[in-house]
Amino acid sequence: MTTSQPFLDRSDPRLKLTVENRTKNVFVTQPEDRPKEEHVNLIPVVTETPCRLLEAGLNTLQKTLVLQKEAELEEVSRQLSLKQQEFQSRVEGLAQRRSELELKQQQNAERVSKFEKFVAESELKQHQALKKYKDAREQNNIKQKDIERLTNKLIQRRDRQHVLKDRMTKYKIYEDYLVKTINFLPSSYLENDSESLVLPIIRRHETLSITHQELLQRLEKMEDEVEQKQQQLQTMKQEHSIKTLMGNKELSELQNELEGLKDMNKQAEVSLQMEQGQSREKVEEVGSILMAINNLAEHCYLPSYGALEDINVLTMMDMVKEYFLDKADTERRARSLMESGSAVAPLTDKKGRGSMRNMGSKAQIKSPSKVSKKSDSLS
Known part of the structure; x- marks a missing residue:
């Protein structure tokens, strides 16, 4: 199907192009300084937002707008100076806080150093106190041993004292008899008779008592020496047992080494015998080879x-x-x-x-x- 196109009439005024002398639209920023021209429509340049235009009005002059902007600029610069002052004050506060923090850190470091020094001193004192405690404990052990030894001696002395008391009671009757005999004698008897038999007996008794005391002291010294020698003998026995154990240990180690060396010698002998057998075989083989070469050379x-x-x-x-x-x-x-x-x-x-x-x-x-x-x- 074909469609028929519409017919155009050239006399139709709508198809004719008409050009008019239109006015120019010129955007100016200062309309007062520019000379007036015909067919020119001056349009001021508006740079404000629609809200500001609605507040100020459409017919506000450019100078008024500039003054408003300057006032706003002054307000902004004032606020900026306030902000700068506030920032400067904050910076000063921060500097002061930093100095205070550094001072606190220095104080803390001093406290830490003092505390470390105190800890070191306390450890040293603790070590010294522990050493003193060990020394005191050793001294107490020694004193306890001395107390036990002296207690044994005291028991022995008391036993000796009881024996002597019994002896004194036994010989008391003789003393009483001698005293009564002296009382019955006249007073001039002891003074005139220098060769009396009582005085030598008394002197002999005094000498014997002194000798007895000296012998007792010597006996005590000899007992102490015997105890020391017994202690030395005990220590020597312990050292001898320790040395014996060490010698047995060394002897066992040396026996183990000797057994190892014997095994190594046996292995070396076996290897030597094997090498000697291989060398004999090599010698025999070389001899047979040389004989074969000689036979071939003769032929x-x-x-x-x-x-x-x-x-x-x-x-x-x-x-x-x-x-x-x-x-x-x-x-x-x-x-x-x-x-x-x-x-x-x-x-x-x-x-x-x-x-x-x-x-x-x-x-x-x-x-x-x-x-x-x-x-x-x-x-």
Whole structure:
């Protein structure tokens, strides 16, 4: 289906273009300074927000707006100066707080150092007190031992005192008898008679009592010495037992070392015997190899190498090698002659026998080559 397009009438005024002299729209910031022109519509430049325009009005002049902006700028600068003052005061406060904090940190460091010093002093005092306590405990132990020893001595002295008291009571009757006898004697008897028998007895008794006291003191000293010697003997016995244990320990260690050395000697002897057996086998093998080389040299002797007795082993092997190479070259030539057919039948038979012999000799050569390899490895 086809659609019919509308018909356009050229006389229609709507289709004609008409150009008018329109007025220019010019945006100015200072309308008073600019000269007036025709066909120009001056539009002031508005930079404020719609809210400010509604507050101030649309017909406000640009100078008024500038004054308002200056006033606002002054207000902002005043607020900025206030903020700067507040910031400066806060900075000063912070500096003061920092100085106070540093002072507190210094005080805390001093307190910590003092506390550490106090702790060190307290530890030193504790160590000294502990040492004093140990010394005092040792002294107390020594004093306790002395007290026990003196208590035993006191018991012994009391027993001795009881014995002496019993003896005194026993001899009291004799003393009373002597006193009564002296009372019955006249007063001038003791004064005039200087050779009386009583005075020597008394003096003898005094001497014996003094000697008895000295002997008791010597006995006490000897008992103390005996106790010291017993203590020394006990310590010497302990040291001797300790030394005996140490000697037994060292003796057991030395016995273990001796057993280990014996085992090592046995292993060394076994290894030495094995090495000696291997060396014997090697000597026998080398001797057999040298005998084989000498036998081959006698069978493969070449006069160009000189006397056989003056040739060494390597030269003998080179001579044998050259001999067999010569034989192999001869065999190769004979086979080439046989293949070419130029030789006579008897000759070929002889050559065939010679080749068979050479093959037999090659079969016998294999073992000497192995022997030569063994000799190289041994050398």
